Amino acid sequence: AQSVWGYDSDNGPERWHENYPLAKGDKQSPIEINSKDVQHDSSLSSWHASYDPGAAKTILNNGRTCRVVFDDTFDRSVLRGGPLTGAYRLRQLHLHWGSSDDHGSEHIIDGVKYAAELHMVHWNPKHGNFAGALKQPDGVAVVGVFLKVGNTPKPEMKRILEEIENIKTKGKEAPFLHFDPSILFPKSRDYWTYHGSFTTPPCEECITWILLREPIEVSSDQMAKLRSLSKNGENEPVSPLVDNWRPPQPLKGRTVRASFK
Ligand SMILES: NS(=O)(=O)c1ccc(C(=O)N2CCCN(Cc3ccccc3)CC2)cc1
Ligand SMILES: [Zn+2]
Numbered sequence: 001a002q003s004v005w006g007y008d009s010d011n012g013p014e015r016w017h018e019n020y021p022l023a024k025g026d027k028q029s030p031i032e033i034n035s036k037d038v039q040h041d042s043s044l045s046s047w048h049a050s051y052d053p054g055a056a057k058t059i060l061n062n063g064r065t066c067r068v069v070f071d072d073t074f075d076r077s078v079l080r081g082g083p084l085t086g087a088y089r090l091r092q093l094h095l096h097w098g099s100s101d102d103h104g105s106e107h108i109i110d111g112v113k114y115a116a117e118l119h120m121v122h123w124n125p126k127h128g129n130f131a132g133a134l135k136q137p138d139g140v141a142v143v144g145v146f147l148k149v150g151n152t153p154k155p156e157m158k159r160i161l162e163e164i165e166n167i168k169t170k171g172k173e174a175p176f177l178h179f180d181p182s183i184l185f186p187k188s189r190d191y192w193t194y195h196g197s198f199t200t201p202p203c204e205e206c207i208t209w210i211l212l213r214e215p216i217e218v219s220s221d222q223m224a225k226l227r228s229l230s231k232n233g234e235n236e237p238v239s240p241l242v243d244n245w246r247p248p249q250p251l252k253g254r255t256v257r258a259s260f261k
Helices: 155-167 220-226
Strands: 047-050 056-061 066-070 078-081 088-097 116-123 140-149 173-175 191-196 207-212 216-218
Touching: 056 155, 066 155, 078 116, 088 140, 088 220, 140 220, 155 173, 155 216, 155 220
Parallel strands: 140 207, 140 216
Antiparallel strands: 047 078, 056 066, 056 173, 066 088, 078 088, 088 116, 116 140, 191 207
């Protein structure tokens, strides 16, 4: 049987197109962003997140990332403004990270790879449900926050990292209540935006990306904590969950806009 997709040499990003043809589309993510090619768009408004901490439900290790899931059965935690029309519902957040501090992000900014990248995934309720939204070009909006290793680590990441102990192996899930993910946003609201895809299979091209310019700082110990997750199940040989990032994809003539000069 075909091995399930992953990030190893036999099932990694170079082979995803064999089972997921969209992976070779012309609006794929992530991308490299070069400031010299970015267009400042003064018509871009600022984005606003109004999240209900009570919407947080669980945190899980699905063998590919660490994901926090939110109640998205009504407009409870929403993102609006910026390049978006209407209110998009927060469904989940997750991360991508490397095997060492010098790489791990999916988007690369002026050649800089960050240690990790946090994705907050929202969907457009005008398309009924998440499954319907991912068939639409304006179906999904993902806010990307870069994690940079520094000396003034963000205490707000602690809550997620403390929970890692309880979800060490694939399939483990734990309650994760009363959590407002907007505490993870940096001070600046400056962002880049472009149209792209899920960075994992099936790679549908339904995402309005909103990438925050200012990284948040984490410590090297916090990154080590993230790397202590395993992609194997409880009674399987230990395989560290690291390098769960897709390399940059061809821009294919797309425009990347900046909300800032
Ligand atoms: N890295 S990212 O680009 O931010 C990203 C965001 C979300 C997902 C995600 O949740 N996916 C991918 C597509 C949808 N599938 C299947 C599905 C589940 C429920 C109803 C319909 C389809 C779920 C898995 C993956 C990657
Ligand atoms: Zn992601």
